[in-house]
Amino acid sequence: EVQLVESGGGLVQPGRSLKLSCLASGFTFSNYGMNWIRQAPGKGLEWVASISSSSSYIYYADTVKGRFTISRDNAKNTLYLQMTSLRSEDTALYYCARDGGYPDYWGQGVMVTVSS
Amino acid sequence: DIQMTQSPASLSASLGETVSIECLASEDIYNNLAWYQQKPGKSPQLLIYYASSLQDGVPSRFSGSGSGTQYSLKINSLESEDAATYFCLQDSEYPWTFGGGTKLELK
Numbered sequence: 001e002v003q004l005v006e007s008g009g010g011l012v013q014p015g016r017s018l019k020l021s022c023l024a025s026g027f028t029f030s031n032y033g034m035n036w037i038r039q040a041p042g043k044g045l046e047w048v049a050s051i052s053s054s055s056s057y058i059y060y061a062d063t064v065k066g067r068f069t070i071s072r073d074n075a076k077n078t079l080y081l082q083m084t085s086l087r088s089e090d091t092a093l094y095y096c097a098r099d100g101g102y103p104d105y106w107g108q109g110v111m112v113t114v115s116s
Numbered sequence: 117d118i119q120m121t122q123s124p125a126s127l128s129a130s131l132g133e134t135v136s137i138e139c140l141a142s143e144d145i146y147n148n149l150a151w152y153q154q155k156p157g158k159s160p161q162l163l164i165y166y167a168s169s170l171q172d173g174v175p176s177r178f179s180g181s182g183s184g185t186q187y188s189l190k191i192n193s194l195e196s197e198d199a200a201t202y203f204c205l206q207d208s209e210y211p212w213t214f215g216g217g218t219k220l221e222l223k
Binding site for chain 1: 148150152159160161162165166171203205207210211212213214215216217
């Protein structure tokens with residue numbers, strides 16, 4: 001069974017940093033690209049970043065480019081999102097999602113709240 | 117960026133009815149469209165990929181169609197468990213973009 005478990009969220013002040021993790025199990029992690037997708041409270045979904053299986057290709061939404069860094073450790077079956085210079089508009093539930101050609105399996109999400 | 121215009125924003129229907137949700141892309145997305153169902157407090161679940169392929173385990177009353185810039189999700193014989201918000205996603209090119217969502221309420 002595919003499982004994706006996010007962690008690392010919490011309350012952080014504007015301008016500070018936070019690093020999210022997503023531990024994958026139930027599939028060969030190194031064979032799949034991965035994504036971060038977020039959802040602000042009561043709002044729709046916003047794609048944040050994608051990384052290919054070997055980290056050769058990385059893409060970011062303009063809203064986070066230069067502030068967020070997606071990475072992965074295939075030996076640890078873990079996806080990361082390093083978030084810096086956080087803003088109030090980054091407040092959201094962050095999902096990691098496996099890329100099976102499209103996001104096919106999603107984690108339960110981790111909440112990030114940016115507030116002073 | 118490709119804009120995804122989803123309609124309607126909300127929908128109310130009765131058990132057993134058939135409903136359709138539309139997504140209009142601002143340019144050709146070559147069938148690179150997925151549909152998701154999200155229930156309150158839950159993560160999105162994939163229903164349809166490549167515009168019309170049914171994800172394993174998804175009931176056959178869900179179907180997708182379309183091409184070019186116009187796509188639709190059809191739900192036949194509505195059941196109570198279908199009450200949810202539905203989103204489309206284009207993954208034809210980065211940045212991936214989602215439709216605004218359709219909240220389906222069962223009468």
